[in-house]
Amino acid sequence: MTHRLTMAFSATAILSCVPLAAQTPAPKTTPAKTAAAKTGKAWTAPRTPDGHPDLQGVWSYITATPLETPGGLGNSLLRQEEADNPVGNYNQQFYDARPATPKDRPPSQVIDPPDGHLPPLTAAGLKRQAAYAEKVLRPAQGPEDRPLFERCLVGFNTGPPIVPGGYNQHLQIFETPGTVALYTEMIHSTRVVPMDGRPHGTVRQWNGDPRGHWEGDTLVVDSTNFTEQGTGTLMLPVPMDEHLHLTERYSLLDDKTLLYQYTVDDPTVWTKPWSAQLYMTRADEQLYEYACHEGNYAMPGILAGARLDENKSAGK
């Protein structure tokens, strides 16, 4: 608990140093089996009073399973920046300890394409990636040069979609008739999901415009109307854009396991849709406040440092 508390109240600092490279590639193993398939008997999820599966509670999305199998696109930009600017990193106290991937689960979060690699970027996607890299790798001219999560506009692992990494990897789900709320500890991000069948609105939002419904025992959240600038996903090689259509699926496998699956369809960035999944585990935790912006001493430091360097170079 003390450890988690430290995380929650730490300032933003240099989030770009989250060591993607440190993720241990897991060996290729057999395809996924659900708990039900493994035990050979059907398991029925507990119900809310209105008869839907009760997904409520605190879920940890800490995982040792890498986003991709070895050789995938990954976020090469992060590694590049870390190599170019060896300013040090958070120590291990900061990072969530990650349990090993069970042998009966896929070796990567990406499950489609089946080789566990993100599909190639489109020509526009490559251009977007290059433009993003140019901004991030140069001395910051203004806050807009820094990634969204360093600006505390979004959390770096909250997405949507949720792509694990770093710390504060907790999601709490609330269900009421007509409304589901998805609250992530990272940067106190709340998504209130209408379940009443209303159509999507037209306002673009950082977290998109979510609409939910039940498909059998699975909560499906369909989101559009993201901004042009992308979502809170540090681990992807390029920020997605406003054409993102995200479909998330939340299914209880057993009392302790929530299967989170999602499909990213962003045709201007990716040559084809791709899908990934995570096994979230029930956590006996309370969520803490992650006040990102209020403690963002990194941003003025980064910008003031860049100006100082310029003045030095100019002999001032």
Add this chain to the structure above:
Amino acid sequence: MIDPMRNRPRGAFVIAAVVLMLGYTAAAQVPAYRAPRTPDGKPNLNGIWQALNTANWDLLEHAARPALAMVLGPAGPIPAQAVVPFGAVGAVPGGIGVVEGGEIPYQAWAAAKKKENADHWLTSDPEIKCYLPGVPRATYLPFPFQIVQSAKGILMTYEFAGAARIINMGKPTEAETDSWMGWSNGHWDGDTLVVDVTGLNDRTWFDRAGDFHSEALHVIERYTPRSADTLLYEATIEDPKVFTRPWKISMPLYRRIEGNARLVEFNCVEFVEELMYGQFRKK
């Protein structure tokens, strides 16, 4: 008791204070209303709610004034140059106040500090920097908030800055450290949701008038259904480091009844980047 009693005789103050001390609440004055129930039998507070008052400008009764920021002109206060172009749009609405008894019982040093805050509002109010608003201010900011209430937990999520609080309805737990939105333990008192808030830091304010508190702040909130589309919101405020006695605010909250009502992101962090970091831009 929404109408302050500023102009009543001094005796009324004493009576009001005594009533407060005895633990009487304005809830007792609300006509009996039985709220619809959730499946677990609790009053159903689910919905999007909003205060319709000017408490965020000033908890106390206040007259309208010409502008957000004023300076001393040749013949008295005038709008500061930066806000002159806004004209009537930039004016501040008056209000009848939400403090019972019409007085915030500051200790002497704290009264001076409040005045200093007010005088330097433009550079001091945490709302200007889009900081998390704290409790109770989050409730009466001019933005809606949503109560998501299930038998397993209550989430209050606020449009302003995406602030949020989880109300622990189980066994009360202690705040392990201070935070902006505090640590909330809730329970039901009849039809009233009572939320006990501790662990608040000393960096939030109550309003744009410089009303403030210390990290010793303890807020006891009461949310009482008073009709299908209104709640009575009361907050008793204790802070022995700043005030001479507990004091209380109360106001109705109104349901946003639009069929398509929803919170729309107000991620003001982006909006204040120029204010906070503009000085460090590459010229």
